[in-house]
Amino acid sequence: MKKIRVAVIGCGAIAQRRHIPEYAVNPNVELVAFCDPIPDRAQMCAEPYSAQAFTDYEDMLREVKPDAVSVCTPNILHAPATIAAANAGAHVLVEKPIAATEEEAQAMIEAARRNGVYLMVGHNQRLMPPHRKAKEILQSGKLGKVLTFRTSFGHPGPERWSVDGRDSWFFRKDESIMGAMGDLGVHKSDLIRYFLEDEVAEVAAIIDTLHKEDTAVDDNAACVLRMKSGAIGTLAASWTYYKGEDNSTVFWCENGVMKVGTHPEDQVIVELRDGTVERYKVGAIATNEKQTASGVIDAFVDCLVTGKAPDISGEEGLKSLKVILGAFQSYATGQIVKLS
Structure with missing residues (x-):
């Protein structure tokens, strides 16, 4: 070929x-x-x-x-x-x-x-093995309906990651437009949509620059989301998790709780109301310090080889972006924003 x-x-x-x-x-x-x-x-x-x-x-x-x-x-x-x-x-x-x-x-x-x-968006969180496993468990129905959730993504900031360090474009608002929310928050809005197979109906947010100096972009955000299903939860994005990078999600459901990315070895933990505990070692979530294959490149190339349109399409990327834009609108207006 x-x-x-x-x-x-x-x-x-x-x-x-x-x-x-x-x-x-x-x-x-x-x-x-x-x-x-x-x-x-x-x-x-x-x-x-x-x-x-x-x-x-x-x-x-x-x-x-x-x-x-x-x-x-x-x-x-x-x-x-x-x-x-x-x-x-x-x-x-x-x-x-x-x-x-x-x-x-x-x-x-x-x-x-x-x-x-084809247009595909690099939302690699959908492809991480723990997130794939968690989605499989949610789809199995054993936990019942998701009632509430929290999801967080934080690390010390792009100066530890970018090839330009503190001089990175990430800190220049005219190039980045948004900070931690565009870097990390949009990953989690996409992941929640993927996990729940549901759309965000309402968002309220506080977004600010708490600690990064000489920049106009946000370094922290805390959002409250209501899904169309009625489930409510929180989404946090931060560039000031200076000790303890976090990329975890917890679902509280009718029949128990599922913790994703909260334990260093058991990447997915299910605790049912009947006392049963299930622990899954399915491979780590990639971090800036510990790279693993993202899966995104292989998925993109597979689309080109097979002629199958990408699951993480431009339309999906837009829906995840709209949550973040809604959060900025909420903070600017002091209102809960309803998403179409």
Whole structure:
């Protein structure tokens, strides 16, 4: 089979640590081009694969004509880079959040549809083994209806992760648009939707910058969600968990409780009201310090090989983004926001 020719737009940390190495080991992929406004960074990524390096993605799309691209740019560039790639006939895997605004996301979805290409969003939390197992348990019905939940995602901040440290675009509001909520909160709004197979009906939030200096982006958020099913819960996103990164979710249900990511070895724990306790060792949730294969690259490539549309589609990315945008609206207005 002819290999899929893949280009990467944006050569920062997420590209270097996840996208590029996972493409490199996929037997169906040939990495053909890398684009970054910093020439040395693009060249550094390109050299191991005898690929071409560019500083302008329009030039790269025109000259290389890749089959597919990963968009790993600052948030503000997700829409223009994705739309340009789709217009060039390339399938797109875009990092989360899908876009900075609902209008941009809609334009990306329309560009993919118009050009007959796939658009997938990098919501890797759906693919982590503990989250897959937890979803399976919820679907089994043994816990009954989910009544309440809490989900949290926090780490010390992007300065520990980004290739540019404290000078990262994550802290520049004109490029990132949103901080911890765009970095981590949108992962959890997507995960709750995935777990519950339900949509968020209402959101209320407090979002602020508590500790990161010289930035206008949020470093903490606390949200209350009501699902269409009636279940209520909390969602927290933080860049100030300086000791003890957290990516956990707990569901309190009719027949017991399920804890996901709360124990270092038993990644999923089910405690039923009859006293039964089930513990599952199914593989760790990836962290910034301990990388595991995200599954996103393989899922994207599998769509291209099989012709099956991605489950984590542009439409799914938009729905998860709308929760976060609703949270910002809630904080700005002091009101509970109803989502359509």
